[in-house]
Amino acid sequence: MEHRDDQAARDKVLSLVKDAHIAMLASRGEDGHLHARPMGTKTVNFDGYLWFFTDIDSPKVVEIRRDPQVLVTYSDESKQHYVSISGVAEVLQDKAKAKELWSEALRVWFPKGVDDPKIGLVKVKVEGAEYWDSPSSTMLYAYGYLKAMTTGERPNGGENATVRF
Numbered sequence: 001m002e003h004r005d006d007q008a009a010r011d012k013v014l015s016l017v018k019d020a021h022i023a024m025l026a027s028r029g030e031d032g033h034l035h036a037r038p039m040g041t042k043t044v045n046f047d048g049y050l051w052f053f054t055d056i057d058s059p060k061v062v063e064i065r066r067d068p069q070v071l072v073t074y075s076d077e078s079k080q081h082y083v084s085i086s087g088v089a090e091v092l093q094d095k096a097k098a099k100e101l102w103s104e105a106l107r108v109w110f111p112k113g114v115d116d117p118k119i120g121l122v123k124v125k126v127e128g129a130e131y132w133d134s135p136s137s138t139m140l141y142a143y144g145y146l147k148a149m150t151t152g153e154r155p156n157g158g159e160n161a162t163v164r165f
Contacts, residue, residue: 007165026071027063042101056120071103080134134158
């Protein structure tokens with residue numbers, strides 16, 4: 001696995017998650033176990049942070065305030081793109097930022113709109129990431145299978161790197 005800390009690597013991570021609409025956000029529960037839940041990602045212009053809307057009274061808010069280390073994962077099986085992002089989260093209520101990130105689809109969770117007093121934001125400062133960018137075509141997988149069967153060797157699984165932010 002390659003270890004990188006250059007801007008091109010950071011850009012690669014962003015390119016792999018920019019079209020993802022749902023992430024799994026994992027935080028540490030009161031019992032010490034990790035707890036993950038699907039969250040809609042709100043990244044307008046990536047500035048080193050991931051943003052998520054949340055109900056300010058949700059259990060994840062308590063978990064994040066107790067232990068701010070989180071893991072955010074993305075998966076696009078159709079393209080064979082997988083990313084895990086580690087970072088430090090904070091929960092805030094920032095009406096200006098909420099208005100900037102708001103989309104009408106959020107009304108499902110916040111029927112009162114952007115002025116809903118229960119709206120909170122989870123802001124994750126990205127510290128590091130790991131990604132897997134694998135070939136996605138059926139032909140490449142067929143070739144990989146054939147190579148494994150005939151040579152006993154694994155095919156090239158694609159690009160895998162850790163990235164420091």
